[in-house]
Amino acid sequence: MMENAWLIPIFPLVTFLVLLLSGGRLRERGAYIGIICTLASFILSLLVLMERFKEPTYKITIDWLSIGGTQLKAGFEINQLNALMLVIVSLVSLLVQLYSKGYMKGEERFSTFYAYLGFFTFAMLGLVMAPNLLQLYFFWELVGVGSFLLIGFYYYKQEAKNAAKKAFIMTRIGDVGLLVGIILLFWGTGSFEYGEIFQAVQSGVISNEGLTLIAILIFIGAVGKSGQFPLHSWLPDAMEGPTPVSALIHAATMVAAGVYLVATMFPLFLASSAAMQVVAITGGFTAIFAASIALVQKDVKRVLAYSTVSQLGFMMLALGTAGYVAGVFHLMTHAFFKALLFLAAGSVIHAIHTQDIEKMGGLWGKLNWTGPLFLTGTLAISGFPLLSGFFSKDEILMAAWENGNYLLFALAVITSFLTAFYMFRLFFMIFTGESRSQVKQVKESPSIMLLPMLVLAFLAVISGYVQTPWFGTFLGEWLMEGNETLLGGNSHSEGPVWIMVMAVLVSLAGIFLAYMIYAKKKLPRSWLVQENNEFYRVLDNKYYIDEIYHFTVGYAIKGLSLFLSYIERFIVGGVVSTVTISIEGLGKIGSKLQTGQVQRYGMIAFLGLAVLLVIFAVTGGYLR
Numbered sequence: 001m002m003e004n005a006w007l008i009p010i011f012p013l014v015t016f017l018v019l020l021l022s023g024g025r026l027r028e029r030g031a032y033i034g035i036i037c038t039l040a041s042f043i044l045s046l047l048v049l050m051e052r053f054k055e056p057t058y059k060i061t062i063d064w065l066s067i068g069g070t071q072l073k074a075g076f077e078i079n080q081l082n083a084l085m086l087v088i089v090s091l092v093s094l095l096v097q098l099y100s101k102g103y104m105k106g107e108e109r110f111s112t113f114y115a116y117l118g119f120f121t122f123a124m125l126g127l128v129m130a131p132n133l134l135q136l137y138f139f140w141e142l143v144g145v146g147s148f149l150l151i152g153f154y155y156y157k158q159e160a161k162n163a164a165k166k167a168f169i170m171t172r173i174g175d176v177g178l179l180v181g182i183i184l185l186f187w188g189t190g191s192f193e194y195g196e197i198f199q200a201v202q203s204g205v206i207s208n209e210g211l212t213l214i215a216i217l218i219f220i221g222a223v224g225k226s227g228q229f230p231l232h233s234w235l236p237d238a239m240e241g242p243t244p245v246s247a248l249i250h251a252a253t254m255v256a257a258g259v260y261l262v263a264t265m266f267p268l269f270l271a272s273s274a275a276m277q278v279v280a281i282t283g284g285f286t287a288i289f290a291a292s293i294a295l296v297q298k299d300v301k302r303v304l305a306y307s308t309v310s311q312l313g314f315m316m317l318a319l320g321t322a323g324y325v326a327g328v329f330h331l332m333t334h335a336f337f338k339a340l341l342f343l344a345a346g347s348v349i350h351a352i353h354t355q356d357i358e359k360m361g362g363l364w365g366k367l368n369w370t371g372p373l374f375l376t377g378t379l380a381i382s383g384f385p386l387l388s389g390f391f392s393k394d395e396i397l398m399a400a401w402e403n404g405n406y407l408l409f410a411l412a413v414i415t416s417f418l419t420a421f422y423m424f425r426l427f428f429m430i431f432t433g434e435s436r437s438q439v440k441q442v443k444e445s446p447s448i449m450l451l452p453m454l455v456l457a458f459l460a461v462i463s464g465y466v467q468t469p470w471f472g473t474f475l476g477e478w479l480m481e482g483n484e485t486l487l488g489g490n491s492h493s494e495g496p497v498w499i500m501v502m503a504v505l506v507s508l509a510g511i512f513l514a515y516m517i518y519a520k521k522k523l524p525r526s527w528l529v530q531e532n533n534e535f536y537r538v539l540d541n542k543y544y545i546d547e548i549y550h551f552t553v554g555y556a557i558k559g560l561s562l563f564l565s566y567i568e569r570f571i572v573g574g575v576v577s578t579v580t581i582s583i584e585g586l587g588k589i590g591s592k593l594q595t596g597q598v599q600r601y602g603m604i605a606f607l608g609l610a611v612l613l614v615i616f617a618v619t620g621g622y623l624r
Contacts, residue, residue, distance in 0.1 A: 001044075001047045001048055001051045002048055002051055002052065002055065002058040002078045003058065003060065004044070005044070005048050005058070005076060005078050005086075005129065006076050006129075007040075007041075007044060008041050008044050008045055008048070008086060008090065008125050008129065009041070009121075009122045009123075009125035009126040009129065010122075011037040011038065011040045011041045011044075012034075012037055012038060012041060012093070012117075012118040012119070012121035012122040012125065013118065013119070013122040014033075014037050014118075015033055015034045015037040015038070015114065015115065015117075015118030015121075015122075016115050016116075016118035016119040016122060018033055019033060019034070019111045019112070019114055019115035019118065020115050022111060024109065024111050024112060025111075026111045027110055027111055028101075028105070028110050028111070029111075030110060030111030030114045030115070031097065031100070031101045031110070031114055033114070034097050034114040034117060034118055035094070035097050035098060035101070037118065038090065038093050038094045038097050038118075038121060039094055041090045041093075041094075041121070041125065042087070042090040042091050042093075042094045045083075045086040045087045045089075045090045045091075046087055048078055048083055048086060049083045049084065049086065049087050052078055052079075052080065052083040053478070056482075057077065057078065057079040057080075058077070058078045059075065059076075059077040059078070059131055060075045060076065060077075061073035061074060061075030061131055061132075062074060062075055070190055070191070072134060072192065073131070073132060073192075073193065074131075074135055075131050075135075076129040076130070076131055077129065077130070077131035077194075078129070080478055080479050080481065080483075081260070081263060081264065081328065081479065082128045082129060082264075084328070084332065084479075085128045085256075085260060086125060086128055086129070088256075088331075088332060088335045089121070089124050089125055089128060089253055089256075090121070090125065092247075092248065092251055092253065092335055092336075092339050093117070093121045093124075093248060093253070095339065095343075095452035095455060095456060096117070096244045096247050096248045096339070096343075096452070097114070097117055097244075098448060098451060098452045099244055099247070099343050099346070099448070099449050099452040099453070100113065100114070100117070100242075100244040101448050102445065102446045102448040102449040103242070103243060103244055103346055103350060103449060104242065104244070109153070112153075113153060113242070116146065116149045116150050116153065117150070117244075117248070119142075119145075119146050119149070120143065120146030120147065120149075120150060120248070120253070120254075121253075122142075123139050123142035123143040123145070123146050124139075124143055124146075124253045124254065124257070126138075126139040126142070127139035127140055127142075127143055127257060127260075128260065131193070131194070132191075132192040132193045132194060133182050133185065133186075133192045133194070133197070134182065134192040135192075136261075136264075137178065137179065137182060140175065140178070140221070140225070140257065140261075141175065143225075143253075143254055143257060144168060144171050144172070144175070144225075146254075147167055147168075147171075147238070147249055147254050148164050148165075148167060148168045149164075150241050150242075150245040150248070150249065151163050151164040151167050151238045151240060151241040151245065151249075152164025152165075152240075152241070153241055153242055153245065154240065154241070154242070157240065159240045160240040160241065162237070162240075163234075163237040163238055163239075163240040163241070164240075164241075166233075166234045166237055167234040167235075167237070167238050169234075170224060170231050170233070170234040171224040171225055171231070171234065172224075173224055173231060174220050174221045174222070174223050174224015174225060174231050174258075175221055175224060176220075177216075177217045177218070177219075177220025177221050177223075177224075178217065178218055178220065178221025178222075178224075178261075179221075180217050181214050181215075181216075181217030181218040181220075181221070182218070184210070184213070184214050184217065185197060185214050185218075185268075188200070188205060188206040188210060188214070189201075189205060189206065194264070194265075197268065198267040198268065198486060201267065201268055201271050202267075202271070208272065211268070211271050211272045211275070212272040212274045212275050214268070215265075215268055215269050215271075215272050215275035216275055216278055218261065218262075218265055218268070219262065219269075219275065219278065219279055219282075221258070221261060222257075222258030222259070222261045222262050222316075223258065223282065224258070225254060225255065225257045225258035225261070226255050226256070226257070226258025226259055226312045226315075226316070227255055227258075227308070227309045227312060228258070228282050228283065228286045228309075228312065228313065228316060229282065229285055229286040229289055229290075229313075230545070232286065232290065232309050232545075233542070233545050233546055233549070235250070235255065235305055235308065235309055236302050236305040236306055236309070236542075238250075238305070239299070239301040239302055239305050243301065243342060243343070243345065243346030243349060244343070244346065246301055246304070246305070246342050246346075247338075247339045247342035247343050247346070248339075250304070250305060250308040250338060250342060251308075251334070251335050251336075251338045251339035251342065255308060255312055256331055256335065258312070259312060259315045259316065259319070259327065259331050260331070262279060262316065262319050262327075263319060263324065263327060263328055263331075266319065266324055266487055267486045267487065267488075269319070269320075270322070270487070270488045276320050276321075276322065277320065278320070279316055279319055279320030280316070280317055280319075280320025280321050280400075280403075280405060280408055281320070281408070282313075282316060282320075283312075283313045283314065283315065283316025283317035283318075283319070283320055284313065284317045284320075284405075284407075284408040284411045284412065285313070285411070286309060286310070286312070286313030286316065287310045287311075287313030287314050287317060287411065287412065287415045288310075288313075288411050288414060288415045288418070289310075289313075289543070290306045290307070290309035290310035290313060291306070291307075291310040291415045291418040291419055291422065292418065292539060293306045293539055293542050293543070294306035294307055294310065294418075294422045295418065295421070295422050295425070295539060296536060296539045296540050297540075298356055298357055298358055299355045299356060299357070300345045300348065300349070300355050300356075300357050300360075300426065300430065301342070301345060301349075301355055303357075303422060303423075303426050304338070304341055304342055304345060304426075307338070307341075307381065307419065307422070307423065308338060310415060310419065311330070311334050311338065311381070311419075313415075314330055314393070314396055314412065314415070315327045315330050315331055315334070315396075317396060317400060317408060317411075317412060318330060318395070318396040318399050318400075321399045321400045321402075321403035321405050321408065322399065322403055322488060323395065323396060323398075323399025323400070323402075323403070323493055324479070324480075324487050324488075325395065325467070325473075325475065325476035325479055325480065325490075325491055325492065325493070326392070326395035326396045326398070326399040326493055327396075328475075328479060329391075329392045329395050329467050329475060329476070330392035330393065330395070330396060332392075332463060332475075333380070333388035333389055333391070333392040333460070333463050333464055334381075334389075334392070336380075336388065336456050336459040336460045336463055337376075337377045337380035337381050337387075337388060337389060337456070337460040338377075338381065339456050340373065340374075340376065340377040340380075340453055340456035340457055340460050341374065341377040341378070341381065343449070343452060343453050343456065344370055344373050344374040344377060344453055345374070346449075347367065347370040347373075347444075347445040347449055347450075347453070348360070348363065348367065348370060348374070348430060350445055350449070351363070351366075351367060351370070351439070351442050351443060351444070351445065352437045352438075352439045352442060353439060354437070354438075357426060357429045357430055358429070358436065359436050359437055359438070360429060360430045360431075360435075360436060360437060361429060361430065361431075361432065361433045361434055361435050361436045361437070362431075362432070362433055362434050362435035362436075362437075363430055363431045363435070363437075363442065364431040364432060366435075366442040366444075367431075367442065367444055367445075368444060369444055369445070369450050369453075370444065370445060370450075370453070371431050373450075373453045373454070373457050374427060374430070374431070375427060375431075376457040376460055376461065377456075377457065377460055378423045378424060378426070378427045380460040380461070381419060381423055382419060382420035382423050382424065382507050382510065382511060383416055383419070383420065383503060383504075383506075383507040384507055384508075384511070385504050385507075386464075387460065387461055387464065388459075388460050388461065388462070388463045388464030389460075389464070390464060390503070390504075390507070391464035391465070391467060391468055392464060392467070393416060393503060394499070394500055394503055395467065395492070395493055396412060397409065397412055397413065397416075397495070397499050397503055398493035398494065398495035398499060399493040400412055401495045401496075401499060402493050402494065402495055413502065413503075413506055416503060416506050416507060416510075417506045417507075417509060417510045418510065419510065420506070420507045420508075420509070420510025420511050420514070421510035421511075421513055421514050422514075423514075424510065424511050424514035424515065424518070425514045425517070425518050427514075428514060428515065428518035428519040429518055432518070432519045433518075433519070467492070469492065473491050473492040476490070476491030476492050477491040479491070
């Protein structure tokens with residue numbers, strides 16, 4: 001089955017091509033093409049994963065180009081990590097497409113939306129299957145194009161256009177770092193192939209300083225795609241796209257690409273302690289930074305967006321503290337509960353036509369399915385005991401403690417508390433209390449929207465059990481199988497029992513505090529963060545990061561543009577103008593000689609002959 005894995009990204013590509021060539025004539029029937037093709041990708045991905053449990057890594061490549069005697073290859077590879085990612089990406093994409101059939105009903109550009117979903121899914125699956133860095137980079141850029149199209153789907157809205165451009169430009173900044181890192185790595189090792197690169201790194205072909213530089217440059221690419229500080233601000237703005245797009249981009253696909261890149265190149269990072277420290281610190285800071293902003297946001301999708309940034313920071317923290325299994329484990333569980341939360345939020349928005357949580361409330365008895373499903377996702381992300389997020393976050397805390405990064409461990413604990421608090425703030429403001437909505441008749445979403453949420457809720461509950469000491473650390477042992485030396489870790493992070501106990505208490509404390517403030521109203525809403533004071537304004541304005549970029553990078557680029565414009569107009573333009581005038585003058589002189597009159601040409605020829613005869617007569621003696 002693995003030899004046919006190349007078909008997995010082809011099916012979504014077929015969706016894109018068919019719907020694109022149909023010119024929108026299929027309209028809502030285009031959903032069936034997208035769903036059927038993505039279902040085929042998911043089934044094949046599942047079969048490939050099952051075969052990979054028993055069989056070794058499968059890789060097939062062909063020679064593509066020859067550069068300086070080096071053969072560049074193209075093909076695909078199936079290993080433990082990308083076999084798991086194929087299932088996650090194809091499954092979430094399938095569920096999002098099912099959900100979109102109900103959510104996007106009546107949309108004028110319905111088939112175009114499904115064409116974009118197909119293109120994006122094709123690019124992400126191609127990225128995951130890439131057998132080398134060069135091919136990964138091609139699909140990496142295609143993922144960026146796909147996200148640009150989806151975020152800017154409502155192109156007639158200025159906010160959507162700005163968000164799409166912002167996402168495209170900010171991720172390109174990270175991509176420059178990735179490209180330079182890939183070039184330097186090829187320069188140092190003479191290969192783009194993962195195995196050859198890791199072998200060269202282990203043999204000491206590249207100096208420690210060079211390894212650190214290359215690893216950090218590659219990490220910059222991951223920072224852009226995964227919305228890590230300071231290239232994070234595009235990700236909350238991407239909420240201007242349709243809600244199913246938010247679920248797809250923010251759960252298991254685009255934002256996960258950066259984490260997947262670091263996990264794929266983990267042996268390279270492991271060879272540089274400085275690079276690992278950069279990854280861990282960036283992840284830890286991003287986690288608490290984004291969580292603090294989420295405390296005061298009033299747009300339901302923006303709360304979830306900053307939650308995504310924070311959770312991605314958790315994953316980077318895990319990878320930076322040598323918790324390879326912990327990072328991949330949380331990547332998997334997050335894909336399920338975050339997709340569930342976005343789709344459930346979309347169900348709420350679909351029912352009451354607003355994203356402002358201040359205009360919600362009292363929806364628990366009106367949305368009988370969406371409410372419990374949203375609660376399931378909220379409990380999972382908060383680390384509530386026995387749900388998936390509890391197990392994966394516990395692995396991250398254990399990895400940080402075991403690695404000796406006690407400051408980062410403390411940051412992770414505080415972030416866990418903040419996560420539980422702001423997520424239940426969100427839940428209680430939406431579903432409890434009195435209704436603050438203008439909509440009188442609130443209807444539950446159709447079954448086509450509820451079914452994907454039910455599947456994700458089931459996975460948000462049970463997926464954590466694949467990596468627990470109680471039921472066997474299956475996921476970790478499988479991921480590490482045959483790669484223990486290369487990945488430099490264990491299948492399960494060990495630590496004192498009090499860490500698990502503390503994680504539970506921290507989660508319950510965050511939930512209880514949110515309950516007392518927003519459900520029971522025993523404490524004022526200003527108890528944790530005083531509204532309208534300076535600190536609240538800083539959080540509400542996202543630490544003024546966008547404003548800082550506007551007044552620094554924005555003005556710097558404008559100043560540079562004006563300077564280059566001045567050079568072009570007055571210096572380069574002046575030189576060009578002088579040359580032009582000189583050429584025009586010579587041309588005019590020449591044009592006067594070239595009149596086209598045969599008589600004048602004959603006269604000039606005789607005059608020239610006479611001049612030559614005179615010269616011959618005068619110099620004739622000397623010539624002899």
